[in-house]
Amino acid sequence: MSEYKYLTGFGGHFSSEDERCPNSLPVGQNSPQQCPYGLYAEQLSGSAFTAPRSENVRTWLYRKLPSAVHTPFLPYAGAKYLSHNWDEQPPNPNQLRWKPFDLPGAKEESVTFVDGLHTVCGAGDARARHGLAVHVYLCNASMHNSAFYNSDGDFLIVPQEGTLDIVTELGRMAVSPNEICVIPQGIRFAVKLKTPCRGYVLEVFDGHFRLPDLGPIGANGLANPRDFETPVAWFDSETYTEFNVISKYQGSLFVAKQKHSVFDVVAWHGNYVPYKYDLSRFMVINSVSFDHCDPSIFTVLTCPSLKPGTAIADFVIFPPRWSVQEHTFRPPYYHRNCMSEFMGLILGRYEAKEEGFAAGGATLHSMMTPHGPDANCFEGASKAELKPERIADGTQAFMFESSLSLAVTKWGAETSQKLDAQYYECWQALKNNFKLDN
Known part of the structure; x- marks a missing residue:
C-alpha cells in the first residue's frame, strides 16, 4: 500500500485529519475557544472574504503552532535564475525552440527545487496580480529543514523526468511524469527527490486554475473532477533546531527561520487545497x-x-x-x-x-x-x-x-x-x- 493517501474530486469542500489524532477537527465551528489536542486554528484564504460563494476558496488549518511564529524575512540568495524582469532582452517575434534543458548531475553541486527554478518567459506584474511566468526546474537534491511558498500566485507543476515527492501543509503527494500538480498561492511545500529531476512550471498571478466550461460537449468530457486527488492530512513529527521558510514575494525570494516544521497541520477542512492529476485519465x-x-x-x-x-x-x-x-x-x-x-x-x-x-x-x-x-x-x-x-x-x-x-x-x-x-x-x-x- 502506498504511503500517500488522497481524497478525490475537484473544487469540493474536504475534511481531513491525521489518523494519529482522531477527532482533531473541531465539531460545529471553525475556531472554538479551545481546539482539540491543544491545536491552533488558522484560516488560509485564497479569495477575498466577500467573493461570491461559487468563487470563495479557503481552508481551516488546525496546527501545533501558528504560521506567524518565525523570525523576520531576509533576502534569500538562491534561485539566481528566477526572474520577473521582462525587459532584460529586446522583444523577439521569431519562432523559438529550446533543446532539452540540462539536468544537474547527481554528483554535482546540490540544487534543490527552489534553487533550480529558471524563468524562461513571462508577462505582467505580480504586484498588480495580473500576468504569468513560465519556469523550468532543474534539480538534483531534496529540500531539508525548509519549505517554500509563493505569495505571487499558483504553481502548476509538470514533471518531465523524475518523480517529485511533495510535502505540503495539507499532506503529501507523489507526482511523476505524465502527472501534474497545482500548489495554490500561499500553501507551503517542500520537494524531495531520489534522482535528478526536470520539468516545467506555469505560474499565474490572476485568480486560480479551474476546470474549463464544457458547453455543447456535455457533462463528461475532458478532465473529470473525480480524477483529481488532494492529499490527506499528515504532520511532521520531527524536531528541529532550525527550519527555513522561503517566500516568493513580488518576484523576489526571502527566507525566515523558525524552530519548528511548517508541516505541523494535524487536521484541516476547506476547498483551498493542493491537488494532482494523472494526464492519462x-x-x-x-x-x-x-x-x-x-x-x-x-x-x-x-x-x-x-x-x-x-x-x-x-x-x-x-x-x-x-x-x-x-x-x-x-x-x-x-x-x-x-x-x-x-x-x-x-x-x-x-x-x-x-x-x-x-x-x-x-x-x-x-x-x-x-x-x-x-x-x-x-x-x-x-x-x-x-x-x-x-x-x-x-x-x-x-x-x-x-x-x-x-x-x-x-x-x-x-x-x-x-x-x-x-x-x-x-x-x-x-x-x-x-x-x-x-
Missing part, C-alpha cells in the same frame, strides 16, 4: 467526420481573465488518441494566433515535428507569429492514406497558452545556451505547389 474529444479541431478541446485547466472566453493561461495537452477525419489534413494546421503558445514535451515525439522538438525542451510561438507542421510532416500527411489510426501513442506534449504577450528572459535567450538558432529551417523546404489548372 483525460477524456479526449475529437472530430469523427472532417477537419482538425482547435486545440482548445484538449484544455485540462484554465485560469480565466476578465474577458469572457479568454484565458490568462490554459493548460492544454495532446494525448494519445484515434485520428479518423476524412478528406482532411490531419496534423495541426498552419496558424497565426492572437495568443502566445509555449509548448513542452514530456515524453515521446510530437506528431507535427518529430525531429528537433525533444522531451525536456520547449518552443514559444508568440502572438501572430506563424507556425505549423514542418516540411516532412506536411509532405507525409498530404499524401497519406486516410484510414483510422492511432496517433501520439507513447507521447505527451502540452501547451501553456496565454492571452498575454510573453517576453523571454536573459536566461532563456542566452544563459541557458539551449536556444536553437536553426529552428526556422524546418519550414524552409516547403514548396510552392500552386497550379492554376488544378
